[in-house]
Amino acid sequence: MDPVTNFGILSLLPAFTALILAFITREAVFSLLIGVLVGILVTGQNILFGFTGLAQSALGNADFIWVLSIEVFVGIMIAFFQKSGAIDIFSKSIEKMNVKAKGAQVLAWLLGIFIFFSDYFSPLYVGTVMRNITDKARVSREKLAYICDSTSAPVCTIIPFSSWGVYVAGLLVGIGAFTDKNIAMNAIVRMVPFNFYGILSVIMVGIIAIGIIPDFGPMGKAEKRTRETGKVMNDNARPLLGKELSEIKPNEGIKPNLFLNFFAPALIIISITLGTYIINGSAKTLEGFVAAVAFQFITMLIQKIGTIPELVETAIAGIKGIVSAVIILALAYSLNAISKELGTADYVISIASSWMTPALLLVFTFLIGAFISFFTGTSWGTYAILTPIVVPLAFNLTGGNITTLVYATIAAVMGGGCFGDHCSPLSDTTILSSLAAGSDHIDHVKTQVPYALSVAGISAVLYLVIGIML
Known part of the structure; x- marks a missing residue:
């Protein structure tokens, strides 16, 4: 296909189709698949050959394989947690504190902020x-998924030395007065107070968890259902967490060690991720997961929690348990790829640029970023598109000087891109939040969107x- 072909408003059709069907049918796989097929039809390609070609190009790359690998090892890690009884013993230790709904939500919120180094x-x-x-x-599974999601990407956008901050700093180098990475990194630090969406998203979780603001919209209904009936999910919910994982039980008489079986795997991931970032400037998250799983396997073998065949069987069950999430992730990547081929983001930029005025630079930067990221499911892709467009415009207005307007523009890009990564049903972190919380993916999106839109509006x-003012 000719890469300069302009499909105009038709470029929005695949994403719109997938989103509308997802909310109507509540079936994420079907909706994403139809969205992909619509995109192939718009390009004029043969459905059969277009689909197979798209699958190979969209999924046969390092980015998808990296996320897929993390999901696989996460599935194994969860299975080992279950098999060792580590989660049960931690839960029982918390139960002794007689934690109620409010306390459980606050604990999840604080834990999410603590794990600040990786949105995965x-x-x-x-x-x-x-x-x-x-x-x-x-507490409903929808609420837990919301807490997980809103303390992942938003937190990463307000931590300057996270991989997100480093990535955007790299995009800034060469634009205007950003002549080297040190100057760009300083701008990332200075933009944090203006990253309203990231800051307010994290605060919103806390005040909702504490009860300062009562739950509203679909989330309010989900919480009422769980509070009154004990049902943590809708009767028709299809949680991404496979039954293989929920059915894994520790052997009788097993006495797990809370540090070795529960805290140590997390500390290994934190140490490797942060250590490699500090030493090499690149966080090795996947390597952290691999090391943690290897540690779990060896430790459980020494503790005689299971034999080698038993632990291998547990690992396989863990992989089976995340298959639904993998399928959705693969289709989301395929939809993102076809949207890129159609020039969806370029079209949005072209129609929005005519509205742009100096006084509205910040708000339009944020809104356009939010729109692009929601319909493509990618924050980093949005950053790559918007940064070289809006930052030069900010420099134009400041006479080439790095001022508050430039910092605020960078923050608007960060926050706008975070919006989609945070709440789009096409986003990998949204999918991972549904998976880990054991929530129906569409229910998670439907209950979270009103909260995300409220923060976005403010x-x-x-x-x-x-x-x-500037």
């Missing part, structure tokens, strides 16, 4: 650790005010 590990660990605790405290107003 954070929801997976928090969801896995807190699921039994929140179930017993009568953020847009703040950007408008700042833009007028």
Whole structure:
């Protein structure tokens, strides 16, 4: 296909189709698949050959294989947690504190903030650790998924030395006065106070968990259902967490060690991720998961929690348990690829640029970023598209100087891109949050969107005010 072909408004059709069907049918796999097929039809390709070709190009790359590998090892890790009885013993230790719904939510929120270094590990660990605790405290799976999701990507955007901050700093180098990475990294630090969406998303979780603001919308209904009936999911829910994982039980008489079987795997991931970032400037998250799983296997073998055949069988059950999430992730990647081929993001930029005025630079940067990221499911892709467009415009308005307007523009890019990564049904971290919390994916999206939109609305107003003042 000619890469310069302009499909105009038709470029939005695949994502719109998938989103509308997802909310109507509540079936993520079907909706994403239809969205992909619609995209292939729009390009004019043969459905059969177009689909197979797309699958190979979209999934046969290092990015997808990296995320897939993390999911596989997370599945094994969760299975080993179950087999060792580590999660049960942690839950029982928390139960002794007589934790109620509010306390369970606050604990999940704080744990999510603590795991600040990876938007992948954070929801997976928090969801896995807190699921039994929140179930017993009568907190809905939708609520747990929301807490996991809203303390992953948003937290990463407000931590300057996270992989997110480093990535955006790299995009800034060569634009205007950002002549080297040190100057760019300083800008990432200075933009944090203006990252209203990231900051407010994290705060929103806390005040909702504490009860300062009562649950509203679909989340309010989900919480009422769980509180009154004890049902943590809808009767028709299809949780991404496979039954293989929920059915894994420790052998009789097993006495797990809370440190070795519960805390140590997480500390290994944290140490490797942060250590490699500090030493090499690149966080090796996947390597951390591999090392943690290897540690679990060897430790459980020494503790005689299981034989080699038993542990291998447990690992396979863990992989089976995340198959649903893998299928959704693969289709989301395919939909993102066909949207890129159709020039979806370029079309959005082209129609929005005509609205742009200096006074509205910040609010439009944020809103356009939010729109692109929601319909493509990618934050980093949004950053790559918006940064070279809006940052030069900010420099234009400041006479080439690095001022508050430049910092605020970078923050608007960060926050807008985070919106989609945080709540789009096409986003990998949204999928991972549903997986770890054991929530129906569409239910998670439907209950979270009103909260995310509320924060986005407040953020847009703040950007408008700042833009007028500067």
